Amino acid sequence: MAKVIEVEHLYKSYPMAIGDPYPVLKDVNFSIEEGEFVAIMGPSGSGKSTLMNTLGCLDTPTSGVYKIGGEVVSGMNEDQLANVRSEKIGFVFQGFNLLMKRTLLDNVSIPLIYAGYGLDEQHKKAEEMLSHVGLQNFVERFPSQISGGMQQRVAIARALVNNPKLILADEPTGNLDTKTSVEIMNLFQKLNEDGKTIVLVTHEPDIADFAKRLIYIVDGVVHYDGPVSEFKGKR
Amino acid sequence: MEKNVEIIDQKIHMSRAVFRESWISIKSNKLRSFLTTLGIIIGVCAVVIMVAAGQTVQNMINDSFEGMGSNLLLVRPEFVATSGVKSGGQSVVKTGDADVIKKLKYIKAVSPIVNGTAQIIYGNENYMASIVASTPDYLYTGKWEIERGEGLSDRDVKSAQAYILIGKTIESNLFPSGESAIGKTVRVSNIPFIVKGVLKAKGQGMGGVDRDETVIMPVTTYRRRIRGSYIPNRVNYIMAQVDSDKNINKAKRYIENALRESRRLKPGAENDFRVDDMTEMVETVKSVGTYISILLASIASISLIVGSIGIMNMMLVSVTERTREIGIRKAIGAKNSYILYQFLLEAILISFIGSMVGMVLGIGISQVVGVILEKSVPISMLTVVISFSVAIIVGIASGIFPAIKATKLDPIEALRYQ
Incomplete structure (x- = not known):
């Protein structure tokens, strides 16, 4: 299996007003293969958000190598990173982050604008993706007219629409009730069964249970990396 | 590709x-x-x-400005400097200068002009007219046409005849009944004049002035009978019409040279007159x-x-x-x-x-x-x-x-x- 993500000796530190830079990630190493479903967990302040931002190419590491699909991403400039985000990564956020004044169809179409598709093709693909997540009857609705669970499904459709190598989900169920959370996680599981590589950041063990592999981070260091089922005993 | x-x-x-x-x-x-x-x-x-x-x-x-020809030259007095000091006094332009200009090449018509205003009376009617005292050529330089009657002649000027040409507004005000003014005796500043011709209407001029309030008379008559001047034959300015636009600059030079000669200006002395072409003014x-x-x-x-x-x-x-x-x-x-x-x-x-x-x-x-x-x-x-x-x-x-x-x-x- 091809490697989707390779992280080697990744360091990230933030400059402080006074004194030495504050290290957040310290020598992080792991790789993720195509078709994996990985949960990243860790207590708050452990550096999992920073790791997430780095994996999502929103932030650049201080040192170390980060590759997506074999391509070295660390060291790229802003425009190159934007291209990587456009072509290889689909984001799902905790707060859904939909454009409230735009229809669901437009929301799902937006990544395709930046990928250079024409309007007709954008709408065709976006409609397909919306029906894939079961929202084919709501394409002309606005986000404010549908429930939180549905909004998150729109966000997932948006993440999937440009057929990325990697889905990054940052606390995707954080704003949802338990029942809806399970629905969303089932959707992720189904996507994973269809072959999508998914990386999920969460602090809820129940949510992490939907994944197959767990990377547990403490103080910027990978504390555990293995099957979710085996980690349970150590908690 | x-x-x-x-x-x-x-x-x-x-x-x-x-x-x-x-x-x-x-x-x-x-x-x-x-x-x-x-x-x-x-x-x-x-x-x-x-x-x-x-x-x-x-x-x-x-x-x-339309109708005002671009082939007109204006000769006016100029402030003169005596021994490098600009004196307050102005030089003058006289009817004699017009005679000099008239002989020059390229010149079609020349008219010395004195402007004034005077009350014009006929019977019970009166009107404040603007007077242009000039020569017969003024009909060309001022772009006037005669509607009825006839224009002034050189003899009228020479012998200072009491003839006038009047504009339409003057006629309609002095003769409200509609009878013709031709041949009638009117009084200008209390001096009797015979109306020799009536001018074609021109309408409003610059600044809303009614150009048909004009009265034209021989310059000699004006100077002798209406308003004299300390310097005999002094006029306000001279209008000279050039035969064509192309020759305007040549004509300007000719006039300058001829006037310098007739005024006996020493070489190097400044002109005590100026020649302006109208296009400059219009521009x-x-x-x-x-x-x-x-x-x-x-x-x-x-x-x-x-x-x-x-x-x-x-x-x-x-x-x-x-x-x-x-x-x-x-x-x-x-x-x-x-x-x-x-x-x-x-x-x-x-x-x-x-x-x-x-x-x-x-x-x-x-x-x-x-x-x-x-x-x-x-x-x-x-x-x-x-x-x-x-x-x-x-x-x-x-x-x-x-x-x-x-x-x-x-x-x-x-x-x-x-």
């Missing part, structure tokens, strides 16, 4: 999409967009109206019209500046409000340049729409006012050019700063923004 086509296709798709995004964003904030556009509408409208007003004034000036007055246009347009453009600040203000607010949207767009693959174009295009669209509406409104209003005031108001290319340039320049000027601000946002920070 195919790859290039694909890239061009993508660019077209992208620019269309960015255009659509900007347009939707303008539409989704209707009231705010309208109010911002209103600033530009008023600004452009004001500029268009002011330019139209300026050009109307300019046309009026030009019209009043000067016309340029006043241009300055008026520019002045009016500059005043109006202040409102345009205010309008453009309005756009910048709205765009800045919009960038702040949409911080999160910018973050989302960046996270899902928007390059900085797309964000820049989107916000810049929004500003340009608003300014473009405002300019076009303002232009149409401005042209409409100035035409309506033109109809009401019974003046023909021109629709000039200048207004159209101004409007389009304003649309682009104001859009870019007011949009570029907020757009750059939008691109500088860090996506991580922007996504956290509530």
